[in-house]
Amino acid sequence: MRPSSRGSTDDSFIVGIAEVLMCRQKARNALGHVFVTQMRSLVSSLHNDSSVRVVIFRSQVPGTFCAGADLKERAEMNHSESDLFVHGLRSLMTEIASLPMPTVAAVDGFALGGGLELALACDLRTAASSAQMGLIETTRGLLPGAGGSQRLPRAVGLAKAKELIFTGKVLDGQRAVDIGLVNRATEQNQDGDAAYKEALSLAREILPQAPIAVRMAKEAMNRGMEVDVTSGMAIERMCYARVIPTRDRVEGMAAFLQKRPPCYTGE
Structure with missing residues (x-):
C-alpha cells in the first residue's frame, strides 16, 4: 500500500x-x-x-x-x-x-x-x-x-x-x-x-475548483448532516466566513469579471 x-x-x-x-x-x-x-x-x-x-x-x-x-x-x-x-x-x-x-x-x-x-x-x-x-x-x-x-x-x-x-x-x-x-x-x-x-x-x-472552497463545502455538508437545519445554517455561515478572506475568492471574482478561467492557488 x-x-x-x-x-x-x-x-x-x-x-x-x-x-x-x-x-x-x-x-x-x-x-x-x-x-x-x-x-x-x-x-x-x-x-x-x-x-x-x-x-x-x-x-x-x-x-x-x-x-x-x-x-x-x-x-x-x-x-x-x-x-x-x-x-x-x-x-x-x-x-x-x-x-x-x-x-x-x-x-x-x-x-x-x-x-x-x-x-x-x-x-x-x-x-x-x-x-x-x-x-x-x-x-x-x-x-x-x-x-x-x-x-x-x-x-x-x-x-x-x-x-x-x-x-x-x-x-x-x-x-x-x-x-x-x-x-x-x-x-x-x-x-x-x-x-x-x-x-x-x-x-x-x-481539480480546477477553488480548493479551500471545496474543503469548506465538504465540512459544511458533513457537519450539517449531523444536526438540525437551523444548526446546519450556522455551520454553513461559519464555513462561508472562512472563505471570504481568501485570495482564491478574490481571484474567482476577478476571473468572472474579466471573462477568463480562474487560477486558484489554495490561498
Missing part, C-alpha cells in the same frame, strides 16, 4: 491528486493488522497536506477492491482482542471520512463487508458495472462494525439500508448507482480499471 499522484493512463504526474494504492495480493486486500496500520499512516500523512486536492482509493489486485476483514486473523483473536481491532478499524474509517479534501473510492471488483465500509467512508464512489458490493456481516453472524450501519443509511436511505444489511445482499455496480450507493458506474474494460478511470475523470473535474 502506498500513496501516489501518478495517472495510469500516461504515466504523467497529475498535480493535486493523491492515490492510495492497495496491493495485498494474496489476501485480496483483506483488512488485517499490518494493512490497517499502513492505511492509518497514509491517511494521517494526508490530513495536513495542502497540496492534495483529491484523494483516490483504489486497488492493484485484479477483481478486488477490498475483500473486508481478514477472517484468518480474526479467528485467532479472543473476544477482547476482536473488539479492540474492530474499534481501531472503525476509527480508521472515521479518519478517512474526516480527511479535509474530497475522496473517491474506485471499486473495480469485490467490496464486501469492511471493503464496502472503506468505500462508504469516502465522499464519492465510482464502480465498474460488474463490481460486487455488500455489507455481508449478518451472513457471518455479525453486523457492520466499521461504520457501515451508520454510513449506508445516510447514503441510500434507512429502509433500503436495512434491507441490504438484514439480507446481506450483494449488488453489482449498476444496481448500486441506481440506489445512490455509488455516484457513477461504467462498463469494465480489458485492463480491469474502468472504475479507476472514472474516478480519475471525476477528480479532474474537481
Whole structure:
C-alpha cells in the first residue's frame, strides 16, 4: 500500500491528486493488522497536506477492491482482542471520512463487508458495472462494525439500508448507482480499471475548483448532516466566513469579471 499522484493512463504526474494504492495480493486486500496500520499512516500523512486536492482509493489486485476483514486473523483473536481491532478499524474509517479534501473510492471488483465500509467512508464512489458490493456481516453472524450501519443509511436511505444489511445482499455496480450507493458506474474494460478511470475523470473535474472552497463545502455538508437545519445554517455561515478572506475568492471574482478561467492557488 502506498500513496501516489501518478495517472495510469500516461504515466504523467497529475498535480493535486493523491492515490492510495492497495496491493495485498494474496489476501485480496483483506483488512488485517499490518494493512490497517499502513492505511492509518497514509491517511494521517494526508490530513495536513495542502497540496492534495483529491484523494483516490483504489486497488492493484485484479477483481478486488477490498475483500473486508481478514477472517484468518480474526479467528485467532479472543473476544477482547476482536473488539479492540474492530474499534481501531472503525476509527480508521472515521479518519478517512474526516480527511479535509474530497475522496473517491474506485471499486473495480469485490467490496464486501469492511471493503464496502472503506468505500462508504469516502465522499464519492465510482464502480465498474460488474463490481460486487455488500455489507455481508449478518451472513457471518455479525453486523457492520466499521461504520457501515451508520454510513449506508445516510447514503441510500434507512429502509433500503436495512434491507441490504438484514439480507446481506450483494449488488453489482449498476444496481448500486441506481440506489445512490455509488455516484457513477461504467462498463469494465480489458485492463480491469474502468472504475479507476472514472474516478480519475471525476477528480479532474474537481481539480480546477477553488480548493479551500471545496474543503469548506465538504465540512459544511458533513457537519450539517449531523444536526438540525437551523444548526446546519450556522455551520454553513461559519464555513462561508472562512472563505471570504481568501485570495482564491478574490481571484474567482476577478476571473468572472474579466471573462477568463480562474487560477486558484489554495490561498
